[in-house]
Amino acid sequence: METYKKIIEDIYLELKNVDDIGKVANYIPELGNVNDKNFGIHITTIDKNSFGIGDHEKKFSIQSISKILSLTLAYKLEGEALWDRVDVEPSGNPFNSLQQLESDKGIPRNPFINAGAIVISDILVGHFKNPKEDFLSFCKGISNNPTLNYSEKVAQSEKKTGFRNKALCNFIKSFGNIKNDTEKVLDFYFHMCSLRMSCKDLSEIFLYLADDNFLCQKGKRILTESQAKRINAIMLTCGFYDESGEFAFRVGLPGKSGVGGGIVAIHPDKFCITVWSPKLNVKGNSYKGMLFLEKFTSKTESSIF
Amino acid sequence: METYKKIIEDIYLELKNVDDIGKVANYIPELGNVNDKNFGIHITTIDKNSFGIGDHEKKFSIQSISKILSLTLAYKLEGEALWDRVDVEPSGNPFNSLQQLESDKGIPRNPFINAGAIVISDILVGHFKNPKEDFLSFCKGISNNPTLNYSEKVAQSEKKTGFRNKALCNFIKSFGNIKNDTEKVLDFYFHMCSLRMSCKDLSEIFLYLADDNFLCQKGKRILTESQAKRINAIMLTCGFYDESGEFAFRVGLPGKSGVGGGIVAIHPDKFCITVWSPKLNVKGNSYKGMLFLEKFTSKTESSIF
Amino acid sequence: METYKKIIEDIYLELKNVDDIGKVANYIPELGNVNDKNFGIHITTIDKNSFGIGDHEKKFSIQSISKILSLTLAYKLEGEALWDRVDVEPSGNPFNSLQQLESDKGIPRNPFINAGAIVISDILVGHFKNPKEDFLSFCKGISNNPTLNYSEKVAQSEKKTGFRNKALCNFIKSFGNIKNDTEKVLDFYFHMCSLRMSCKDLSEIFLYLADDNFLCQKGKRILTESQAKRINAIMLTCGFYDESGEFAFRVGLPGKSGVGGGIVAIHPDKFCITVWSPKLNVKGNSYKGMLFLEKFTSKTESSIF
Amino acid sequence: METYKKIIEDIYLELKNVDDIGKVANYIPELGNVNDKNFGIHITTIDKNSFGIGDHEKKFSIQSISKILSLTLAYKLEGEALWDRVDVEPSGNPFNSLQQLESDKGIPRNPFINAGAIVISDILVGHFKNPKEDFLSFCKGISNNPTLNYSEKVAQSEKKTGFRNKALCNFIKSFGNIKNDTEKVLDFYFHMCSLRMSCKDLSEIFLYLADDNFLCQKGKRILTESQAKRINAIMLTCGFYDESGEFAFRVGLPGKSGVGGGIVAIHPDKFCITVWSPKLNVKGNSYKGMLFLEKFTSKTESSIF
Incomplete structure (x- = not known):
């Protein structure tokens, strides 16, 4: 050290x-x-x-660092079946691109571009009754850190302006790779990203x-x-x-x-x-x-x- | 062991x-x-x-394994200036794709897709009087292996049918990122790939x-x-x-x-x-x-x- | 005849x-x-x-035949200024593609692909207090046909499943080319398309x-x-x-x-x-x-x- | 008048x-x-x-105006079978784009983009022993105009610099939609375009x-x-x-x-x-x-x- x-x-x-x-x-x-x-x-x-x-x-x-945590929880819950819904390849494109989703039929290239993290959010929303609370508990439990929390301000700020992410979520849903209501999935996603x-x-x-x-x-x-x-x-x-x-x-x-x-x-x-x-x-x-x-x-x- | x-x-x-x-x-x-x-x-x-x-x-x-060797020699010769002509990003596309070159203005995504290895070939062709011989000597010298050689048969076979690579080479040249004659560059490239x-x-x-x-x-x-x-x-x-x-x-x-x-x-x-x-x-x-x-x-x- | x-x-x-x-x-x-x-x-x-x-x-x-009518009304209202928000070029892509919007920064190629008709819908939603009623009146007035009407069933059916169009609308809004609330714009769009x-x-x-x-x-x-x-x-x-x-x-x-x-x-x-x-x-x-x-x-x- | x-x-x-x-x-x-x-x-x-x-x-x-003449001659020779090798759709892309060829498997969108005109050139090169002479005769014959001629200077100028067109021709050949030697096809194409x-x-x-x-x-x-x-x-x-x-x-x-x-x-x-x-x-x-x-x-x- x-x-x-x-x-x-x-x-x-x-x-x-x-x-x-x-x-x-x-x-x-x-x-x-x-x-x-x-x-x-x-x-x-x-x-x-x-x-x-x-x-x-x-x-x-x-x-986006929070995407590691949501991936971790989804991987823990789903095991290797997770990779049927999201791939593990570099995209070669900007983080919020919609292009590849069209040719890849709604399967995001990896869990760290926005599209992939939104699919991961959908998985967690499907697993938990109170996904925001349960995800936060999971995070707090890892390092025994009770101070972790969302920033409601940032979450709301992105909710108001996150049209690209709304587009991504609806686009993926049009391919059938979002199972839950898009509003719920995005609400979780925006909160997850707002972690402080x-x-x-x-x-x-x-x-x-x-x-x-x-x-x-x-x-x-x-x-x-x-x-x-x-x-x-x-x-x-x-x-x-x-x-x-x-x-x-x-x-x-x-x-x-x-x-x-x-x-x-x-x-x-x-x-x-x-x-x-x-x-x-x-x-x-x-x-x-x-x-x-x-x-x-x-x-x-x-x-x- | x-x-x-x-x-x-x-x-x-x-x-x-x-x-x-x-x-x-x-x-x-x-x-x-x-x-x-x-x-x-x-x-x-x-x-x-x-x-x-x-x-x-x-x-x-x-x-394509030979692309590591040609990259090594070009890197040795050019140092970090090499990366002005080829990037180090995953492409997210098949090995012989032309699509990204159009938006990336002739700079290949990395030296391991065909486009990138062709640019590397151009660099070596520009450096050596007898690029095929000099590259072979370089390879033989690394592990003191005198048996290394090209397969003239495979090189000629690809030369006759490698229209996609010819397309790539001319396409990159149209952006100015190939400096030598395309025939010479491709002749080197096809031989390099034919290493046995x-x-x-x-x-x-x-x-x-x-x-x-x-x-x-x-x-x-x-x-x-x-x-x-x-x-x-x-x-x-x-x-x-x-x-x-x-x-x-x-x-x-x-x-x-x-x-x-x-x-x-x-x-x-x-x-x-x-x-x-x-x-x-x-x-x-x-x-x-x-x-x-x-x-x-x-x-x-x-x-x- | x-x-x-x-x-x-x-x-x-x-x-x-x-x-x-x-x-x-x-x-x-x-x-x-x-x-x-x-x-x-x-x-x-x-x-x-x-x-x-x-x-x-x-x-x-x-x-989509209704897109002629909405374009007509928007053209009447906006004149040539309309073409700042939607182009007049064939797209070379399927009707609901998102690809070109990314490179074209939210300006749809023409008013007859879905993206373009959604922008036209936004224009009409911005002009009228009751866009659905006013558009219907406009249509009825053209050929003096009082029987024209929306199919509420079809409009609702598309509303429930039209995720691709929701994606398009949010995507365009992320570029600033949708001015009104996306829900309102889409509600108008789905009704317009449901005309019988x-x-x-x-x-x-x-x-x-x-x-x-x-x-x-x-x-x-x-x-x-x-x-x-x-x-x-x-x-x-x-x-x-x-x-x-x-x-x-x-x-x-x-x-x-x-x-x-x-x-x-x-x-x-x-x-x-x-x-x-x-x-x-x-x-x-x-x-x-x-x-x-x-x-x-x-x-x-x-x-x- | x-x-x-x-x-x-x-x-x-x-x-x-x-x-x-x-x-x-x-x-x-x-x-x-x-x-x-x-x-x-x-x-x-x-x-x-x-x-x-x-x-x-x-x-x-x-x-490129000459592309109407070469299309005319090819259409005359091939009839509707011509459209198996080139489509009639607007491309929505610049004249020399390679992108769509990749997804369209070597079938150019239409005979007026460069890719399409190169396929048309291939057809004429396949039909005639002396394609340049025969094409010129055809053109002269239409309006009884003996003054028509190629500009050898312009043809050579493009031959030296036309790497994008060489790329296109080789790319299409990689899909099998060019039947003749690429050098011959391009020589015809560059001359055709040089008509004065x-x-x-x-x-x-x-x-x-x-x-x-x-x-x-x-x-x-x-x-x-x-x-x-x-x-x-x-x-x-x-x-x-x-x-x-x-x-x-x-x-x-x-x-x-x-x-x-x-x-x-x-x-x-x-x-x-x-x-x-x-x-x-x-x-x-x-x-x-x-x-x-x-x-x-x-x-x-x-x-x-």
């Missing part, structure tokens, strides 16, 4: 005042209100050591993807070892939309970004690290976050390749 | 007589002449131990991607450590066309397939393993090869995730 | 018992309940002579596109001469989705089809003819209707080319 | 010095050498009266599309009446690439443009009119030519709608 700590501090200082050419996401109006100077990092190793710096304890809208966590929260909650022997608060495994590996694989190939190849190439870790500016990255058997910086590059991923992680894996030689 | 050996033998016997639902590639007529019962495996560890079984010493047409190697040859030649300290016969590094890692990353995200996600998901290693039925897979810091079985699944990857590797990484717990 | 009459009778008899390889539309469940043996033709000349045969006085769901008319009703109501001097019941022009010509031009290039070229080629008249099995065709300065036969070809146009009109224009030499 | 003459003179004077926002085509280098001030119009009626103004007797590169004619030549040679009773110099019909009508229909729906709808909408006549700046338009049973002005709009059609024809059909009320 001492090596990580020193390297993180150095890169943090180096990047803190770097000219950030990214832009804060504003397609969800509420997201535009964040202070774009926020910059935090937190790492947690599988032996539960941890270190953070900067705004690592401030909560922010984790947005800090870098610290995130680097703790995703330890189950780094640690083969991870047990949640109740002493139970979250996923089988094979399932955890497979989610890591999907994160590596699909975690950054049409910049997934670039992240694998430059950083070399399974990861997932959100338009709130957060990035989570996993080193299997070692650690989970999270960076937060709200300004996004043109592909919708945190500009400074990617830069930080590239320098970090390079200096620590912790690419999985 | 003993563990690997035992597991390889077991899976080999299990799969040997399995009903292979794949089909031998016949779009290059000469490829259709291979005996579809061939089945071989060879593993070489970074400490140079090795083990093979079945038809592991028979040479076959490695086809055995599983043993392949698992030896690609050790430089597994071993950080690999030195070629002349005692020189092939690539920097960072470059080797980056090629592994591209193999993981793009090595199997629009089945790359599936391979990462099921096998969990950087790899590359060829329509000759070969698959090479790398475990960084551990080994390089090659499987050959000519019948291909609908995505153009060896049916039995993928099955073998899935079982192998599962039993040896050697997914990188 | 006597020539037309004789020819219509002959073709009617020839085709009446022809083996109809088409299929009744069933994507709107209520449409599937129609008797697929219905077959009617009606022609009205600009001097108000008319002739009909078969089921020419039975009302049926005119579906007979072949006779249709061949009378569309006389304003054939007759330069057409005056509605109140003695007013519906459109300027130039506007009427332009609607005819759009019908010719876009009236049959991705079979528009085929219709121009085989029939040679501006026309418009609906999935209820109706086809309206206009001969400028001469007549309006309507055919109804519910079984559709694979492109979604009446199989027997197209056959009838091909024979009709060929025998009467009334192609506009 | 007197009315036409007066109106043509008026519009000619009105537009002569209008600010032309178009740009001369330069993708074929030789085409860039034309004087962009050229502006000519010529009309010929079916009773052989004719009138021209401006540069109406200067020859220019007719480029004046506005006067053009308005005379295409009279066979306006006049049902047109006989060529040898007293023979060029096409049946039905065939001529069908070519007019394809011109109307497909003659201006992805601006075909706009031309039908604004001008209302079957027509065909070329990147040399020429536009031919037909009024069935009345006349053939040709305009030439080299500056093109963004869709590749003569800016001033379209403007002229819009004003002309509007003032003469000669839209076919």
Whole structure:
């Protein structure tokens, strides 16, 4: 941990005042209100050591990072049957594209593009009586973190403006791959994306993807070892939309970004690290976050390749 | 090695007589002449131990696996400037698709789809006076293997029928991303793809991607450590066309397939393993090869995730 | 008229018992309940002579044929400014495709594909307090036909199942090209498509596109001469989705089809003819209707080319 | 004719010095050498009266307008069997797009996009021993015009730079819809496009599309009446690439443009009119030519709608 700590501090200082050419996401109006100077990092190793710096304890809208959690719960419930309804291939297209759905007959390319996460939401809405409450309990239980919660403001903000996601959901339903009422599915989806966590929260909650022997608060495994590996694989190939190849190439870790500016990255058997910086590059991923992680894996030689 | 050996033998016997639902590639007529019962495996560890079984010493047409070698040489020559002419993103499309080139203005998505490998060929044709000879020397030098050679028959067979690749090459040239005469570029490309190697040859030649300290016969590094890692990353995200996600998901290693039925897979810091079985699944990857590797990484717990 | 009459009778008899390889539309469940043996033709000349045969006085769901009427009203209200929000180009794609909208940034290719008709619906919803009532009054007024009405059953049936149209409407709204509430717009759209008319009703109501001097019941022009010509031009290039070229080629008249099995065709300065036969070809146009009109224009030499 | 003459003179004077926002085509280098001030119009009626103004007797590169002539000859030779190899639908895409060919399996959307004209060229190359000579004889024979000829300079210029067309030809051959050697097919295609004619030549040679009773110099019909009508229909729906709808909408006549700046338009049973002005709009059609024809059909009320 001492090596990580020193390297993180150095890169943090180096990047803190770097000219950030990214832009804060504003397609969800509420997201535009964040202070774009926020910059935090937190790492947690599988032996539960941890270190953070900067705004690592401030909560922010984790947005698409939550798609790992909903995928985890759906995978746990459905097992491999899950993959009949969503594929595991990189899309080669932006996160909210409708094009491939037309040729793929409503089967989304992977669970991390919006289309895929909406199908996963449909699965959870079909499983639970109170999907929002039950999903939140599941999340809280993983890392024994009672502070997790939705941002009703952000959820409502996206509900009002999320016409592209409404289009996706209805489009998939026209192919029969949404089973529940679209309003319910989208209400769940928008809430799920509005989850608020800090870098610290995130680097703790995703330890189950780094640690083969991870047990949640109740002493139970979250996923089988094979399932955890497979989610890591999907994160590596699909975690950054049409910049997934670039992240694998430059950083070399399974990861997932959100338009709130957060990035989570996993080193299997070692650690989970999270960076937060709200300004996004043109592909919708945190500009400074990617830069930080590239320098970090390079200096620590912790690419999985 | 003993563990690997035992597991390889077991899976080999299990799969040997399995009903292979794949089909031998016949779009290059000469490829259709291979005996579809061939089945071989060879593993070489970074400490140079090795083990093979079945038809592991028979040479076959490695086809697209050669794209790793041409990429390696071009990367060595051009450094990071290479990525101005070819991207590192999964395409989400079949290996010979022209669609994305139109919107991407002639920049191929990655060096492993045909479009990308043709651009790489153009780079090599521009560098060398005798590109075919010089590329072959480079390949022979890596693993000190004097038996490597092109199959003139296969090269000519593809030359006669490779209209899709001619289309790709001219299409890219119309965007200015091919600098040399298209005939020369394609002649190199078709020869490169016609390289013949055995599983043993392949698992030896690609050790430089597994071993950080690999030195070629002349005692020189092939690539920097960072470059080797980056090629592994591209193999993981793009090595199997629009089945790359599936391979990462099921096998969990950087790899590359060829329509000759070969698959090479790398475990960084551990080994390089090659499987050959000519019948291909609908995505153009060896049916039995993928099955073998899935079982192998599962039993040896050697997914990188 | 006597020539037309004789020819219509002959073709009617020839085709009446022809083996109809088409299929009744069933994507709107209520449409599937129609008797697929219905077959009617009606022609009205600009001097108000008319002739009909078969089921020419039975009302049926005119579906997309109604898009001419909504376009007419919107054109009347907006003038040429209308074309800022919808283009006049053939799409080269199926009627309910979302693909081009993505690259065209929410501007539908033409007012006769669903996307375009939904934008037209938005315009009308924005103009009127009671758009459904006002549109119906407009239609009734054209040919002084008090019997026109919506089919609440068909409108509700599509409302329940029209997920593709909901997707289109939300998708366009995500680009800002729908101004009103999507529910209201779709409610209008589904009602508009549910209009019930007979072949006779249709061949009378569309006389304003054939007759330069057409005056509605109140003695007013519906459109300027130039506007009427332009609607005819759009019908010719876009009236049959991705079979528009085929219709121009085989029939040679501006026309418009609906999935209820109706086809309206206009001969400028001469007549309006309507055919109804519910079984559709694979492109979604009446199989027997197209056959009838091909024979009709060929025998009467009334192609506009 | 007197009315036409007066109106043509008026519009000619009105537009002569209008600010032309178009740009001369330069993708074929030789085409860039034309004087962009050229502006000519010529009309010929079916009773052989004719009138021209401006540069109406200067020859220019007719480029894609020649596709009508090659289509005519192929249609004459093949009859309706022709349509098995090329469709009659507007493409909704730019003139040189490869996208739809991939989904349409090598069948071009229509004979007026480059892909379609290349297939037509293949048909002619297959029919004739000396296709270039025989095609030229055919053209000369239609209007008894011995001055018609190819521009070897333009043909060679395109041969050197026409990589997109080479891509198209090879791509179609990969689907089996080119039967002859691609070099021969392209050599014919580039020569065909290099035909030089004046506005006067053009308005005379295409009279066979306006006049049902047109006989060529040898007293023979060029096409049946039905065939001529069908070519007019394809011109109307497909003659201006992805601006075909706009031309039908604004001008209302079957027509065909070329990147040399020429536009031919037909009024069935009345006349053939040709305009030439080299500056093109963004869709590749003569800016001033379209403007002229819009004003002309509007003032003469000669839209076919």
